[in-house]
Amino acid sequence: MTLPAAFPATPAEMSLDAAIPAFLASLKAPTTLLVAVSGGSDSIGLLSSLHDHLQADTRGHRLLAATVDHQLRRESCDEANWVRAFCAQRNIPHQVLTWTSEKPKTGLPAAAREARYRLLAQAADSLGATAIVTGHTLDDQLETVGMRMARTEGAGAPGLAGMAPATLYERRHWILRPLLSVRRQAIRDALISRNLVWIDDPSNEDRRYERVRVRQSQSSVDLQSLTEAGCLRAERSEAAARWIDANAERIADIVLRIDLAKAIEFPASTSPWGHDSAEAAALSALAAIVGGKSFRPANEALTRLLDQLAEGRNFRMTLSGTLFVRRRSELFLTRERRGLLPLSLPAHSERIWDGRYFFHNLTSEDLQIAPGGEAKIAPEIPGTIAAAMRQNRPQIQTLGTESERRSSAVHGRFHLALIDHILPGFDLPLAQALDRLFDREATPFCPI
Numbered sequence: 024m025t026l027p028a029a030f031p032a033t034p035a036e037m038s039l040d041a042a043i044p045a046f047l048a049s050l051k052a053p054t055t056l057l058v059a060v061s062g063g064s065d066s067i068g069l070l071s072s073l074h075d076h077l078q079a080d081t082r083g084h085r086l087l088a089a090t091v092d093h094q095l096r097r098e099s100c101d102e103a104n105w106v107r108a109f110c111a112q113r114n115i116p117h118q119v120l121t122w123t124s125e126k127p128k129t130g131l132p133a134a135a136r137e138a139r140y141r142l143l144a145q146a147a148d149s150l151g152a153t154a155i156v157t158g159h160t161l162d163d164q165l166e167t168v169g170m171r172m173a174r175t176e177g178a179g180a181p182g183l184a185g186m187a188p189a190t191l192y193e194r195r196h197w198i199l200r201p202l203l204s205v206r207r208q209a210i211r212d213a214l215i216s217r218n219l220v221w222i223d224d225p226s227n228e229d230r231r232y233e234r235v236r237v238r239q240s241q242s243s244v245d246l247q248s249l250t251e252a253g254c255l256r257a258e259r260s261e262a263a264a265r266w267i268d269a270n271a272e273r274i275a276d277i278v279l280r281i282d283l284a285k286a287i288e289f290p291a292s293t294s295p296w297g298h299d300s301a302e303a304a305a306l307s308a309l310a311a312i313v314g315g316k317s318f319r320p321a322n323e324a325l326t327r328l329l330d331q332l333a334e335g336r337n338f339r340m341t342l343s344g345t346l347f348v349r350r351r352s353e354l355f356l357t358r359e360r361r362g363l364l365p366l367s368l369p370a371h372s373e374r375i376w377d378g379r380y381f382f383h384n385l386t387s388e389d390l391q392i393a394p395g396g397e398a399k400i401a402p403e404i405p406g407t408i409a410a411a412m413r414q415n416r417p418q419i420q421t422l423g424t425e426s427e428r429r430s431s432a433v434h435g436r437f438h439l440a441l442i443d444h445i446l447p448g449f450d451l452p453l454a455q456a457l458d459r460l461f462d463r464e465a466t467p468f469c470p471i
């Protein structure tokens with residue numbers, strides 16, 4: 024088994040004092056690390072160990088810390104101040120980031136996580152940090168996979184690889200997790216032996232949260248199976264990337280063409296059109312991207328596409344909002360016509376339209392993005408694809424009756440919903456192939 028890049032060096036459990044030097048050694052260049060510290064044992068262990076090991080480090084890494092005050096519990100402000108004092112004693116620059124906006128009634132853990140990463144990313148920008156570092160442990164990893172197993176479609180599903188050691192957030196900030204092979208108890212033991220204390224968050228024991236229930240039940244997942252799932256996911260991503268590079272071509276704004284005669288002979292196709300094949304991995308990613316979705320199609324739907332392709336006849340079908348049209352040995356993909364909605368683009372705002380285009384309104388005028396922008400239609404494009412193209416492109420309108428193009432005052436670019444918000448490091452090769460296909464700036468390089 025070859026371990027891909029951005030992957031823990033060992034599938035065995037590690038101590039805190041082994042994991043941190045291994046992590047520091049894996050950094051490719053001098054790095055400014057912004058450590059996300061809640062004050063709990065994991066992040067205090069992470070920060071104190073990084074601080075200790077960096078005393079003797081001469082490679083020029085820098086340490087910063089930030090605490091998010093979610094304002095969900097009365098004690099949260101005191102806890103953030105406690106972390107501030109902990110950092111001050113060690114001369115580690117620290118910021119408290121406060122989540123001030125109104126809290127949702129449902130989905131609070133997910134909303135809090137979104138807010139936390141947004142605030143940490145803003146802090147990383149303002150402080151000039153190269154990467155954000157979190158204290159996720161092997162226990163968190165096993166809980167995550169335990170929860171995903173309850174919902175997933177069986178062995179081989181990408182989510183079973185768990186959290187990646189490096190994840191790119193908003194195509195801009197790498198989030199690194201050096202403690203994914205370390206048990207929470209090992210961190211606590213290390214802290215006790217150093218006479219260090221931490222804060223216990225009472226919501227970690229609250230059985231209303233699924234994560235807590237999973238933690239308190241027996242899990243059948245282990246580090247070995249996790250590592251194998253991670254390797255499998257990374258290998259599939261690489262195979263899909265090679266397949267896309269070799270076979271997919273963008274022939275108009277968001278219309279792809281695949282030469283099937285060539286694709287079937289692709290070297291990685293051990294079982295052409297099988298679920299484990301490179302084309303299945305590539306086509307499921309392309310279906311999500313072209314359709315503007317942040318998740319891949321379900322297995323059952325993907326099977327229908329693969330079965331059609333195996334039959335060899337012309338066909339037309341939709342999958343994940345993507346229209347697939349086969350004409351002899353060519354397969355065309357574009358966004359289907361259904362479900363395209365207008366979206367307001369207020370003055371100076373940034374919005375994503377249809378999961379496919381990002382717009383920044385640089386004007387002081389309220390605008391709207393509507394389906395039906397101009398499309399140049401080449402003669403080789405089949406009629407159904409051309410009809411969809413006339414609807415699926417964006418046009419910018421003023422809010423009055425008269426519509427007007429304002430391309431100079433509105434900045435627009437492709438948005439690939441599947442990978443642009445959160446990109447697990449396993450899928451980095453796939454993201455790089457998609458950058459080439461969509462002529463985008465390269466994905467920022469990973470610090471480890």
Ligand SMILES: Nc1ncnc2c1ncn2[C@@H]1O[C@H](COP(=O)(O)OP(=O)(O)OP(=O)(O)O)[C@@H](O)[C@H]1O
Nearest residue numbers: 059060061065066089090091136156157158159163
């Ligand atoms: N309030 C906070 N401020 C700063 N960092 C935090 C905060 N809460 C969590 N973190 C960071 O996230 C890591 C994981 O924390 P925890 O497991 O409590 O969060 P979570 O809600 O499970 O996060 P995720 O859902 O992203 O896994 C912590 O070790 C820490 O690095």
